[in-house]
Amino acid sequence: MKAVRIHQPGGPEGLVYEDAPEPYAGVGDVVVRVHAASFTPGELDWPVTWVDRGGRDRTPVVPAHEVSGVVTAVGYGTTGLRVGDRVYGLTDRHRDGAAAEYFSAEARDLAVLPDTVTHVAAAALAMPGLTAWQALFTHGQLRPGQSVLVHGAGGGVGTLAVQLARDTGAHVIGTGRGAHRDVAIEAGVHEFVDLDQRRFEEAGRADLVFDTVGGDVLARSGAVVRPGGTLVSISAPPPAVSGGRAVYFIVEPDRTQLTELADRVRTGRLRPFVGATFALPDARQAFFAKQRSGVPGKIVLKAVDDD
Numbered sequence: 001m002k003a004v005r006i007h008q009p010g011g012p013e014g015l016v017y018e019d020a021p022e023p024y025a026g027v028g029d030v031v032v033r034v035h036a037a038s039f040t041p042g043e044l045d046w047p048v049t050w051v052d053r054g055g056r057d058r059t060p061v062v063p064a065h066e067v068s069g070v071v072t073a074v075g076y077g078t079t080g081l082r083v084g085d086r087v088y089g090l091t092d093r094h095r096d097g098a099a100a101e102y103f104s105a106e107a108r109d110l111a112v113l114p115d116t117v118t119h120v121a122a123a124a125l126a127m128p129g130l131t132a133w134q135a136l137f138t139h140g141q142l143r144p145g146q147s148v149l150v151h152g153a154g155g156g157v158g159t160l161a162v163q164l165a166r167d168t169g170a171h172v173i174g175t176g177r178g179a180h181r182d183v184a185i186e187a188g189v190h191e192f193v194d195l196d197q198r199r200f201e202e203a204g205r206a207d208l209v210f211d212t213v214g215g216d217v218l219a220r221s222g223a224v225v226r227p228g229g230t231l232v233s234i235s236a237p238p239p240a241v242s243g244g245r246a247v248y249f250i251v252e253p254d255r256t257q258l259t260e261l262a263d264r265v266r267t268g269r270l271r272p273f274v275g276a277t278f279a280l281p282d283a284r285q286a287f288f289a290k291q292r293s294g295v296p297g298k299i300v301l302k303a304v305d306d307d
C-alpha cells in the first residue's frame with residue numbers, strides 16, 4: 001500500500017509518499033481503509049510522534065491521527081465494530097497515523113459514523129470536536145448563561161469550541177487574526193477581537209477562558225478570568241490564576257463523545273470547518289500550508305476521492 005512517511009525527526013520537508021507495509025489488526029484493533037485524514041499543526045514537533053509507548057524510536061512514522069474511513073478487518077477479540085462500518089476518530093499518537101491507504105487502530109478510539117456525514121467532515125471533526133468538548137465541559141465545566149473567551153476562534157479547535165459554547169447558551173467572545181473574523185462570526189461568536197488591532201483585555205472578564213494560541217496570549221489570559229472561573233489551555237501549561245483554576249490537558253479519544261459530536265453534525269447542530277483539502281500524495285504541501293498563517297479550520301487529506 002501507499003503511505004505518507006517521515007524517516008527521521010524533522011519538519012514537513014521530510015514527508016514522502018511511498019510504499020509501506022500493510023497494517024495488521026492486533027487484539028482489540030481494526031484495520032481501516034482511510035477515506036480522509038487530518039493532522040494537528042505542530043504534530044511533527046511533538047516528542048511523542050517519534051517513539052512508541054516504551055520511548056523507543058519508531059521511525060519511519062506515518063503522521064495524521066484524525067481519521068475517517070471504512071473497517072476492512074477486525075482483530076482477535078475486537079468488539080463494537082464490524083467489517084464495512086463507516087468509522088471516524090482520534091487514534092493513539094504512539095502508533096502510525098492515517099496518512100495512508102490503510103491503517104490500524106484500537107477499535108475503542110473510533111465511533112460509527114452516520115451515513116449522511118462525509119468522511120472529509122468527520123476527519124475535520126474528530127480532534128477539534130473532542131478537544132473543544134473536553135475543554136469546555138470536562139475541564140471548564142461550562143454552564144448556560146456563562147461567558148467564554150475563545151482564543152484562536154477561527155482555528156480548527158476554536159471553530160468547534162465557539163459552536164459548542166454557543167449551543168450551550170454561553171456568551172461567546174472570540175479572538176484571532178483579522179483574516180479569521182468571518183469564520184469566527186460564522187461559527188457563532190457574539191463578539192470578535194482582532195488581536196492585531198486590539199487587546200483582548202478590553203473585552204472584559206469571562207467565566208471560562210479557552211486558549212488555543214499560547215505564548216503571550218496565554219500568559220495574559222489569567223488576568224481576564226472572573227473570580228471562581230477557569231483558564232483552560234491546550235497549547236502549554238498556563239500560569240496559576242489568582243482566585244480561579246488553571247488547567248492544561250491532552251485530548252483523549254472517547255467513543256461516547258465522538259458519537260454525540262457526529263450526531264450533532266448529522267442534525268445540523270454542529271459543523272466542522274474545512275479550510276482546504278489536499279490529495280493524500282500532496283500531504284507535504286498540506287502540512288506546509290497549515291504552517292503558514294491564513295488557512296482557517298482544518299486541512300483534510302483525501303485518500304479516496306468520494307466526498
Ligand SMILES: NC(=O)c1ccc[n+]([C@@H]2O[C@H](COP(=O)([O-])OP(=O)(O)OC[C@H]3O[C@@H](n4cnc5c(N)ncnc54)[C@H](OP(=O)(O)O)[C@@H]3O)[C@@H](O)[C@H]2O)c1
Pocket residue numbers: 040041042043127131151152153154155156157158175176177180195212213233234235249250251292293294295296297298
Ligand atoms: N493539548 C491538546 O490535547 C491539543 C489538542 C489539539 C490541539 N492542540 C494544540 O492547540 C493549538 C491549536 O490547534 P488547532 O488545530 O486549533 O490549530 P489552528 O487551526 O492553527 O488554530 C489556531 C488558531 O489560532 C490563531 N493564532 C495562532 N497564533 C496567533 C497569534 N499570535 N495571534 C492571533 N491568532 C493566532 C491561528 O491563526 P493563523 O492560522 O493565522 O496562525 C488559528 O486561527 C496547536 O498548538 C495544537 O498543537 C493541543
